[in-house]
Amino acid sequence: MIKDIKIAVLIDGDNIPSKYITEMMEEIAKYGTPTIKRIYGDWTKPHLAKWKTVLLENAISPIQQYSYTTGKNATDSAMIIDAMDILYSNKVDAFCLASSDSDFTKLATRLREAGLQVYGIGEKKTPDPFIVACDKFIYLEILNTFSEKQEQGGGKVKKDNLYNITPKVISMLKNSVSDAADDDGWAFLGDVGSLILKKQPNFDARNFGFEKLTPLFKSLDNFEMEQRDQSNGRFKLIYVRNKQAKR
Numbered sequence: 001m002i003k004d005i006k007i008a009v010l011i012d013g014d015n016i017p018s019k020y021i022t023e024m025m026e027e028i029a030k031y032g033t034p035t036i037k038r039i040y041g042d043w044t045k046p047h048l049a050k051w052k053t054v055l056l057e058n059a060i061s062p063i064q065q066y067s068y069t070t071g072k073n074a075t076d077s078a079m080i081i082d083a084m085d086i087l088y089s090n091k092v093d094a095f096c097l098a099s100s101d102s103d104f105t106k107l108a109t110r111l112r113e114a115g116l117q118v119y120g121i122g123e124k125k126t127p128d129p130f131i132v133a134c135d136k137f138i139y140l141e142i143l144n145t146f147s148e149k150q151e152q153g154g155g156k157v158k159k160d161n162l163y164n165i166t167p168k169v170i171s172m173l174k175n176s177v178s179d180a181a182d183d184d185g186w187a188f189l190g191d192v193g194s195l196i197l198k199k200q201p202n203f204d205a206r207n208f209g210f211e212k213l214t215p216l217f218k219s220l221d222n223f224e225m226e227q228r229d230q231s232n233g234r235f236k237l238i239y240v241r242n243k244q245a246k247r
Contacts, residue, residue, distance in 0.1 A: 005032030005117070008092040010083055011060070012099035013041030014075050016122070016140070018050040023143035024121055025058055028096050031119060036086060038063050040079045076103045083107055087114055094119065097134070100126040108133035120201070137202040165208050170222055172199065174242050177223065181241065186226075189213060189238040214238055 009028055016024075028034055037060040041048045044066070055062055065078040079099075086092060087110075095111050097104050100122035108118045108130065120126070120134035124141055131137045176195045180187035193213050196203050210216040217223050217240055224243055227236040 005094055006035045006092045007032045007094045007096055007119075008036040008083070008086045009034045009038070009060075009096045009098065010079050011037075011039040012075060012079060012097075012101060012104075013039045013048055013051055013062075015099045015101050018054055020140045020144060021054045021058055024098065024140065027121070027138060027143055028119070031096075031117075032094060034096070035092060037061060038079075038082065040065055040075045040082075042066055042075070076101065080104070080107050083111065087111060087116070093117065096121060098122065099130075102127035102130045105129045105133045131202045134201050136197055138204060139202065139207065142204060142206045165220070169208075170220065172196070173217070173220070174222060177240055177242050185241045186239045187241065189217070189225075189240050192240060 007028060009025075025034070037058070039051065039055065039060050040063045041051070043052070043062055043064050051062075054060075063078060063082070065075050083095065083097075086095075094117035095108075096119045097108060098121045104120075105127075108120065111118050112133070112135065118134045120130060120137040121140060122130070122137070124139050126137070126139075173192075173196070176192050176199065177187050178185075180191040180195050205211065205213045205216040208216055210219070214225075217225060222243055223240050225238060225240050227238060230237055
């Protein structure tokens with residue numbers, strides 16, 4: 001069950017393609033309720049015309065920001081000022097910053113310092129400083145890929161369109177399991193997932209062609225897994241262990 005977390009969604013209209021809007025809003029809804037939804041840009045410019053057709057459908061408020069000076073991004077400034085106003089209003093529990101622009105790195109850092117969750121959404125071209133400044137960063141291309149897969153009747157996404165599971169990724173997964181493990185080497189997969197995001201905010205099982213973390217781990221020969229009954233018997237808990245862990 002999704003907690004009643006109120007999220008402010010701020011979109012950089014100059015930097016996010018409108019074609020991702022449906023998948024983006026569906027993704028945000030997984031983490032809470034978007035109570036504030038704003039998009040920033042100079043709406044007198046023709047390149048934002050495609051956004052106008054989807055704003056009403058998604059109840060997103062357009063914020064007009066004229067480009068006063070060539071070479072200066074007034075949209076970024078307006079978005080940052082609004083974010084700080086929203087922060088001090090105490091009306092939300094989290095922010096979603098939709099942009100591929102590293103200019104929002106300091107904003108994400110400041111919001112997290114204030115104790116709020118920060119979700120970043122952007123394209124794969126997003127610079128690392130902005131990615132690591134967020135609690136979690138989601139690639140728009142991955143959302144689009146999985147949306148197309150579902151429309152085609154499900155099934156596993158072809159890996160040639162996604163990142164490969166490199167030895168570096170395997171090492172990070174193994175280290176995370178070890179860090180979260182008990183004396184017998186077993187770690188609750190939920191704890192492992194949380195730890196992975198702290199280490200690498202843009203980690204997502206969908207980057208590798210899997211809907212969830214569980215099937216990703218099951219696909220790898222480096223780990224063994226087991227299900228355990230919860231105390232109330234309603235759900236199964238998934239635990240994982242590195243195969244080389246001492247029994």
